[in-house]
Amino acid sequence: MAEHESVRVTKDLIALLNAHDIEGYLKHIDPGYTGESENAGVVHGHDGVRQMLGSMFVAFPDFHVEVEQVIASGDHVVGCAILSGTNTGSFAGMAPTNRKASWHACNVSELRNGKVIRNRIYADNVSLMRQLGVLPVPKATSA
Secondary structure, eight states, X not given: OOHHHHHHHHHHHHHHHHTTOHHHHHTTEEEEEEEEETTTEEEEHHHHHHHHHHHXXXXXXXXXXXXXXXXXXXXXXXXXXXXXXXXXXOBTTBOOOOOEEEEEEEEEEEEETTEEEEEEEEXXXXXXXXXXXXXXXXXXXXX
8 A cells, every 4th residue: 555545544534533423434444453542442343443432522522633744654654633622421431521621642553455454542641631630730849
């Protein structure tokens, strides 16, 4: 698969995330898919992706991805983005906070035959949890 095609698939997936179109998103995911992230743990196949995205869209009904950069090398694509949303549903076992949050994330995907077969999400979860009021913001100290 050409690198420009991998970038196109990645941008299509981001548009589908922003439309909250889980079934459209799954058309680009291989049935043998494996994904990993700190929040969702390990996710397998279409059912795992459907559950993970459904949970995210319940927790953050206005969930949005703003692309900062997409880079392809061979069968791998790295996407850097700003994720945002208002936490009005249960998230990571926590009750809704009704707070808006915006955090950075980096996604590393491997594609084969036009579909994502493996994915790893690295997100600034400390920033997210601080914005949700779950973690305290460090107090400034004087020298």
